[in-house]
Amino acid sequence: MGAKGIEVKCLAWEEAFALFQAYVGEDTIYSHPHIPKLAEIASKECDGLPLALITIGRAMAGTKTPEEWEKKIQMLKNYPAKFPGMENHLFPRLAFSYDSLQDETIKSCFLYCSLFPEDSSINCDALIQLWIGEGFLDEYGDIKEARNGGEDIIASLNHACLLEITVTDNIWTQARCRCVKMHDVIRDMALWLACQNGNKKQxxxxxxxxxxxxxxxxxxxxxxxxxxxxxxxxxxxxxxxxxxxxxxxxxxxxxxxxxxxxxxxxxxxxxxxxxxxxxxxxxxxxxxxxxxxxxxxxxxxxxxxxxxxxxxxxxxxxxxxxxxxxxxxxxxxxxxxx
The missing domain is CATH 3.80.10.10 (Ribonuclease Inhibitor)
Known part of the structure; x- marks a missing residue:
């Protein structure tokens, strides 16, 4: 049988929060008057990604004090790989898209994007220039071919739903430029992969x-x-x-x-x-x-x-x-x- 890839879109806020609450459970959500607001904060860290909402929602089920919620939210923000379920459940599933990439060059270019600030729009031209500087595109004969090759890699990563292509306005020059963005959870996964699957010694x-x-x-x-x-x-x-x-x-x-x-x-x-x-x-x-x-x-x-x-x-x-x-x-x- 033939197989067809289907892009899983990130959920709008109302749908995302409803999914998150469903996996946390009403008993936990309403166990303390401060928890519904903390649940919103935790849900927003997932940025609408269904698998993240499910994984983190399950991990928060049974957490019935605001202090425990605050502690886990800080862990989610600062050390996401240590959050329950991320390293054993979420990241390995997301990594399937990474493992399916065509070659090591594309994989290296993807991981490189995690070095940029969280939630940032990465200028495509600047990113490709860095890939050239790193030697990722040395197989090409000249600078024009290398830039075209970089564009092909961006298209491949976009097709794999690992990068999102956007268009932004430069506030200084008023010019429009093509950029890519990496979902927060995808970035956390990329950094986890770059750490030899969580091995901080490497x-x-x-x-x-x-x-x-x-x-x-x-x-x-x-x-x-x-x-x-x-x-x-x-x-x-x-x-x-x-x-x-x-x-x-x-x-x-x-x-x-x-x-x-x-x-x-x-x-x-x-x-x-x-x-x-x-x-x-x-x-x-x-x-x-x-x-x-x-x-x-x-x-x-x-x-x-x-x-x-x-x-x-x-x-x-x-x-x-x-x-x-x-x-x-x-x-x-x-x-x-x-």
């Missing part, structure tokens, strides 16, 4: 989005990871320069409430890094000169920053093949630096 990705002060002990835990993403983080002052011997990728995303600031010498020891993205940071004025020691760097994005000149140390980056300098004002490149 963490391939680390996403720092706590919005709190990062101390030296936490930085020490990241030293083995190949890919690191800062979404919202600030660092303790006077921190010793960290060592990242296995780091290949560092992405730093804009946060309007937390200024971009790294400890002195932060970029000093990254001996195999190939991708560094510091773009879209309005408060980045000077580039740390130790970036000139990143001899393996192949991709550097400084677009949409306030940098006015490049340090001469950048001429040491002999392997650099992608240097993005879009939308820089009063900017100059010193002679002989490239």
């Amino acid at each position: 963490n391939k990705f680390v996403v720092v989005d706590k919005g709190e002060l990062v101390n030296a002990q936490e930085v020490e835990k990241w030293k083995g990871t190949p890919r690191l993403s800062f979404v919202s983080a600030s660092f303790e002052k006077h921190m010793e320069p960290p060592s990242f011997p296995n780091l290949q990728t560092l992405l730093v995303f804009v946060n309007w409430t937390i200024p971009l600031s790294f400890p002195s010498g932060f970029f000093s020891y990254m001996p195999i890094i190939t991708v560094l993205d510091l773009g879209n940071h309005d408060n980045l004025i000077d580039l740390p000169i130790e970036i000139g020691k990143l001899f393996t760097l192949q991709y550097l994005n400084l677009s949409d920053t306030r940098i006015i000149t490049l340090p001469m140390e950048l001429r040491n980056l002999k392997k650099l093949r992608c240097l993005l300098l879009d939308d820089l004002f009063e900017f100059e490149i010193p002679s002989q630096i490239i």
Whole structure:
């Protein structure tokens, strides 16, 4: 018999909350006057995904105190893989779509999207440019073919319901741009897959989005990871320069409430890094000169920053093949630096 794929749409809020309540049960929902409101908060974390609503609803059944609800909601927000039923039931079922992808390149491109901030719209052109910088599209003969190949991968991930294609308006240029979005639960699943199915000792990705002060002990835990993403983080002052011997990728995303600031010498020891993205940071004025020691760097994005000149140390980056300098004002490149 032939098989036909059917896209399972996310539910509207009323339907989603009704499904969630059905699996939690009336006895639990109405066991305390504060629980119905907490149930709404927990249900919204599922973002309308039926399998997530069922899994999390079942896990909340029998939870009859507001304190227990609040504790589990915080776990769901901050450590979703640890939430009951996620690792053993939900993620393996969602991972079927991932396992069905055609090849390892498409799988790598999908997992890469989980490094972006939660709920973010990811510009398709910027995403493909990063895939090129990572070497995912090296099989193509030139940049045009690589970009076309990236578009094909986006279409495949959209067809597999792992990415949603959207169109957004740029508030600065008034131009429309194609973007992709990753459902929150799909992103949690992707990060779980990138951690070797929850094995934190083999963490391939680390996403720092706590919005709190990062101390030296936490930085020490990241030293083995190949890919690191800062979404919202600030660092303790006077921190010793960290060592990242296995780091290949560092992405730093804009946060309007937390200024971009790294400890002195932060970029000093990254001996195999190939991708560094510091773009879209309005408060980045000077580039740390130790970036000139990143001899393996192949991709550097400084677009949409306030940098006015490049340090001469950048001429040491002999392997650099992608240097993005879009939308820089009063900017100059010193002679002989490239």
